[in-house]
Amino acid sequence: MFIEDTPGLSVLQIRAKARRLKSISFFDFEFISDLWLQDGRVRGIELVSPAGELHRVSASAVLLATGGLGQIYRETTNPSIATGDGVAMAFRAGAEISDMEFIQFHPTALYVKGAPRFLISEALRGEGAYLRNMEMMRFMAKYHDMAELAPRDVVARAIVHEIERSGNREAVVYLDMTHLESSRVQARFPRIHATCLEYNIDLTTDMIPVRPAAHYAMGGVRTDLEGRTSLPGLFAAGEAACSGVHGANRLASNSLLEGVVFGARAGKAMQESLGESRSDKPASTRSAAKSSAAAAECEAAISAVRELMWKQVGIVRDGKGLRQAVAELQKQQSQLCASPHRRAQEARNIVNCALLVARSALAREESRGAHYRLDFPAHDDARFKKHSIARGDSIRFE
Numbered sequence: 001m002f003i004e005d006t007p008g009l010s011v012l013q014i015r016a017k018a019r020r021l022k023s024i025s026f027f028d029f030e031f032i033s034d035l036w037l038q039d040g041r042v043r044g045i046e047l048v049s050p051a052g053e054l055h056r057v058s059a060s061a062v063l064l065a066t067g068g069l070g071q072i073y074r075e076t077t078n079p080s081i082a083t084g085d086g087v088a089m090a091f092r093a094g095a096e097i098s099d100m101e102f103i104q105f106h107p108t109a110l111y112v113k114g115a116p117r118f119l120i121s122e123a124l125r126g127e128g129a130y131l132r133n134m135e136m137m138r139f140m141a142k143y144h145d146m147a148e149l150a151p152r153d154v155v156a157r158a159i160v161h162e163i164e165r166s167g168n169r170e171a172v173v174y175l176d177m178t179h180l181e182s183s184r185v186q187a188r189f190p191r192i193h194a195t196c197l198e199y200n201i202d203l204t205t206d207m208i209p210v211r212p213a214a215h216y217a218m219g220g221v222r223t224d225l226e227g228r229t230s231l232p233g234l235f236a237a238g239e240a241a242c243s244g245v246h247g248a249n250r251l252a253s254n255s256l257l258e259g260v261v262f263g264a265r266a267g268k269a270m271q272e273s274l275g276e277s278r279s280d281k282p283a284s285t286r287s288a289a290k291s292s293a294a295a296a297e298c299e300a301a302i303s304a305v306r307e308l309m310w311k312q313v314g315i316v317r318d319g320k321g322l323r324q325a326v327a328e329l330q331k332q333q334s335q336l337c338a339s340p341h342r343r344a345q346e347a348r349n350i351v352n353c354a355l356l357v358a359r360s361a362l363a364r365e366e367s368r369g370a371h372y373r374l375d376f377p378a379h380d381d382a383r384f385k386k387h388s389i390a391r392g393d394s395i396r397f398e
Contacts, residue, residue, distance in 0.1 A: 027057070031342045032085065035062065035093040035234065042093065042233035048340045061270040064090060064221060064236040065263065071302075071346075072354045073214035074310035077109050077119040083346040084353030086240035090221045091352055096230040097390045098242040099219035100353075101360035101371045104250055105315050107155035109213035111172050112199045117213040120175060120192060122252065124203075125149060127188060130176040132207065133162045139173075153249060153370050156212040156315050163211070174207035212315055216255060218246045218370065219360070222389060227266025230391075235270055237263040244387065248369025294337045298347040301332055305354050313358045318374045322362040329355045360388045363395045 018024045029050050036044040036056050044058040066086030070078025091097050108124075108131075109117040125131070125148040133139050143158040144150035150158075163171045177185055182204035186193050189203070196203050220242040227235040227243075238259045245258055308328055312321040333351045337344050366380035367373050379385075386397040 025057075031345055032066075032089065033340065033345050034089050035231075037093055037231075040232065042231050048342060048345060050342075052340050054340050059233075061233050061235060061273045063227070063266055063270060064234070064240045065238050066240045068239040069217050069350075069353045070214045072306060072309050072350050072357065073103075073314070074306040075109065075117055075211065076214040077106055077117050078214065083349050084217075085346070085349045086236065087220050087356070088349035088352035090229065090231070090234065090236065090240075091356065091390070093231060093234070094391065095234060096222040097220065097356055098222035098244075098387050099248070099360070100217070100356040100390060101364050101388060102218035102246075102248050102369055103214055103357060104152060104216040104218065104370045105156045105212045106215035107152055107159055107212050108175055108208075108210040109215075110196070110199070111209045111211040112201070115199050118195055119213075119215070120208060120210055121189070122152065124175060124177060124189065124192070125155075127177070127185075128180055130179070131155070131159070132174045132176050134166050134168070134171050134173070136174075151249070152252075153315075153372065157372060159210075159212055160315050172209040172211055175203075175210050176207045177203050178205060178207065180204075214314075216250055218242070218248065218250050219357075219388075222387075223262070223266075225262075225265065226269040227262055228269060233273065235266045237266045242387075248371065250370075294339050295341070295343055297337045298339075298343045301336060302347050302350055305329065305332060305350055309354050309357070313354070313361055316372055316374060317361055319362065319365075320375075322358055325358045326355065326362060329358055356390055359395060360390060363397075364388060 019026065027047060031048045032045050033048050033054070034046045035042050036046055036058070042062050044056055045062060046054065046056050048054055064086035068078050068082040069084030069087060070076035070082045071080065072084060087097060106119055108120040108122065110120055111117070129148065130138050131140050131148050139162055140147040140150060140155065140158060144154050148155070159173050162173055185204050193203055196208060201208055217239060220240050221229050221236040223229050223236050223241045223243050225243065227237050227241065229236055239255060241262065243258065243262050246254060308325055312325040329351060333355065336348055336351060361371060364371055364384055365373070365376045366384045367377050368379055368384065384397060389396050389398060
């Protein structure tokens with residue numbers, strides 16, 4: 001997790017209050033590289049400073065609230081820091097990781113050269129927006145009887161099919177609101193309207209070019225209903241956790257409620273563990289020289305992984321592509337630059353998470369929720385109406 005300032009008055013107020021409490025310490029702009037284990041229990045965390053210095057912080061319990069892993073994909077609505085750090089470090093420590101094959105792809109992200117993949121809410125389709133292909137034809141009725149109001153995974157796959165059918169790799173589909181009352185559109189969606197205007201798109205008169213993008217991971221570090229993981233002393237909440245409440249295909253905005261509920265539950269459960277033994281034995285501080293060549297190597301590896309995941313472990317999958325992806329990711333993992341610096345650590349986490357997603361998707365030989373395989377398009381309840389659980393080199397279903 002990379003700790004950085006977050007805009008917003010309420011957050012600043014909370015930070016200011018926390019800094020006045022002697023019981024809270026801040027480590028600004030430091031990166032958590034790994035969990036610190038001792039005698040099978042999580043005893044704290046290992047940190048890397050901006051200068052590359054390594055040190056440890058001990059704790060009675062550790063809560064992973066590190067967010068998502070969308071940066072394993074070339075196209076994502078996630079911020080640059082969503083590199084799956086919590087999931088990866090928990091996996092390396094030996095924790096159980098669950099349901100990683102279930103990645104939700106939002107069907108409509110702004111697709112403009114040079115623009116971030118800004119999420120265009122499905123509320124626009126709920127308001128009456130149409131989806132049109134490159135021929136300006138509405139197409140969703142071909143794929144689902146609810147047309148534009150079909151579930152996210154159905155809409156995302158339909159858009160992918162329309163783009164592939166066009167034969168143009170740079171093809172898009174368009175979200176069309178021009179038939180709706182302009183004043184109402186502006187009033188209902190002020191932020192989307194303002195953001196699109198930054199790229200010379202007025203959604204009251206212009207159609208919005210969109211394509212799907214990775215959005216949310218239903219899987220993560222396996223927890224119980226109190227945020228406890230399979231490792232003593234380790235808790236998780238939010239998108240880094242897999243509490244099981246989202247199933248195979250999260251409903252919109254449920255993650256906000258999950259974060260509030262399970263964050264609070266995990267906090268209470270952690271309080272119960274405060275009296276348990278802890279080790280305050282410090283580790284020696286070490287440093288490493290920066291290398292521009294190593295930095296470039298990390299960026300190249302990250303780009304290759306993101307491209308591979310988008311093509312082979314994306315919205316539509318098959319066994320051949322998944323096997324190729326696993327083999328290539330394992331090769332990437334063996335060639336990663338060993339460095340304590342932040343970007344090298346993020347590269348390691350991205351590859352770890354990508355492998356977990358690819359291996360879990362290969363193991364689940366069916367289609368369910370956000371996981372769709374061309375070679376196994378139907379549900380297989382007898383074998384797979386279960387959670388996938390990855391630990392070490394094995395994946396089981398239960």
